[in-house]
Amino acid sequence: MTRLIIALVLAMWPATAQAQDESFASWLAGFQPRLEASGASEATVAAMLDGLEPDLSAIERDRTQPEFVRPLWEYLDIAASSLRVRNGADEIAGRRGMLTNIENRFGVDYEILVAVWGLESSYGAIQGDRDVVQSLATLAWEGRRRSWAEAQLIAVARMIDRGYARRDELYGSWAGAMGQTQFIPETYLARAADFDGDGHIDIWNNVGDALASSANLLSEAGWMREAPVVVEVILPDAFDLTNWDPGAARMTAEWSMRGVTRADGTDWSADTLMYAARLNLPAGRRGPAFLTFPNFRALMRYNNSTSYGIGVWLLSQRFNGEFIIRGDWPEDDPPITRSQTLALQQGLVELGYNPGAPDGMFGPNTRQALMDFQRDNGYPVDGYAGRIMYDQVIATLAASGSTGD
Incomplete structure (x- = not known):
């Protein structure tokens, strides 16, 4: 029955050549010697x-990309919701000494750590219940x-053999991320x-270990304590984007000289002017604008997503009271779907x-091509x-007389 279900699933989703031509048992037989050669003990x-069997839902999750992309403003409503802010503030109040x-110890601002914790697992409440090995x-x-x-x-x-975790403790997401801070196994070994000091790094049940592990990861990614992460800014109406490179950093003093001001109306502090952003x-140009600093890029080492980084920053700011993004979101211009991409x-x-x-994924090459068109x-x-x-690209294509074939 299991083999029949596997065959049906592979017929439903596009498969790689490896999965098409190889049974799970065959892959397992080939992988076991490599696992043994890595030094794993016989017992591990x-x-x-x-008795390991595949979890076919993991294949579905891995191959299925959602058609619709959530607008950033909707994502932030969830990431920094009133409930998440309240729960995080309660955690800070109850654990301030530990934080x-x-x-x-690690030089990472604890509001950021709590925000990461909140986004990764809702403060430990949602860690995933999948067998990580499976x-x-x-x-x-x-x-x-x-x-x-x-x-x-x-x-x-290696985690099991070194006594870091028992086999029955290894649960997490369908993609193998584990614990309250959602570390993959290699990251656990390198950064947990x-x-x-009890000799057991427990990111599932021990909040101190989980948050210290996140702090260690961010510290080694270059985090600078009490340095800026994100600042919302206002661009002058005449600001020239013609030669703008999203990946290029300039000193904040240079942005200031070009007329970029803080959205909250305050002056640039002397120390902030010395950071590259x-x-x-x-x-887009109609939405809020931000300067992002080296600490933001450290957050990208945790999760390489602009939405995630802004969500962590916004949530961390709201723990200390009301904090808003002042720019207006272009709700009449939502991001396009995968098929539209x-x-x-x-x-x-x-x-x-x-x-x-063309693959339906909006990456840096597509962004550059769109900027060239613009x-x-x-x-x-x-x-x-x-x-x-x-709509403008499609209209230009139609006006050019091309069929797109």
């Missing part, structure tokens, strides 16, 4: 692999991320910290731009793939 290999100790083994067999998933399984074996327009990419190719191979056609060069710019 048996505990991990004996201060972690901040002093999830990772399924992803390895499926094949799209085989090398990565097998490396995580080898890391799991034993805050209370990038201009970020996550909802594919059509946009195909349209840009037809118009002579280079977004890379620059050539007199639009604000903000690289924002909203519905309005999508």
Whole structure:
């Protein structure tokens, strides 16, 4: 019955050549010697692999991308909701001594750590209940991320053999992220910290260990204590985006000289002017503008998502009282869907731009191609793939006489 279900699932979703041609049992037979060669003990290999079956829902989750992309303003409403703010403030009030100790030890502001904790697991309430070994083994067999998933399984074996966790403690998300701070196994081995010194790094049940582990990760990513993370700014009406590079950092003093001001109306502090910052327009020229600092890029090491980084920052600010983003979101210009992104990419190719191979994913190549189109056609060069710019690309394609075929 299991093999029949696997066959049906593989027929429903596009499969890699590896998963098409190889049964789970065959992959398992090939992986076991590699796990043993990595130094895993016989007992750990048996505990991990004996009787192991794939979790087919992990394949579905890995292969299925949502059609609709949540607008950043809707994501932030959830990430920094009143309930999440209230719960986080309660955690800070009840654990201030521990949090201060972690901040002093690792040099990471504890409001940021609590915000990460809130977004990753709702302060430990939602950690995932999947068997991490089963999830990772399924992803390895499926094949799209085989090398990565097998490396995580080898890391799991090391966790067990070193006494960091028992086999029955290893639960988390369908993608193998574990505990209150959602570490993958390799990150656990490299960054997890034993805050209370009991010899056991428990990111599932021990809040101190979980938050100290996050602090250690951010510290090693370059976090600077009490330095800025994000500042909402206002661009002058005449601000020229023609040569704007989203990945280029300038000293805040230079942004100030170009007329960029703080959205809260306060003056730039002398120390902030000495940091390098990038201009970020996550909802385009019509939406709020932000300067993001080196600490923001440290957050990207935790989760490489602009929405996530802004969500952590916003939540951390709200723990200390009311805090708002002052700019207006372009709610009439939401981000486009996956299928619209594919059509946009195909349209840009037809118009002579280079977004890379059309795949429905809006990455840096597509952003650059869209910015080139905007620059050539007199639009604000903000690289924002909203519905309005999508319509402009499609209209230009139609006017050019191209069929898109």
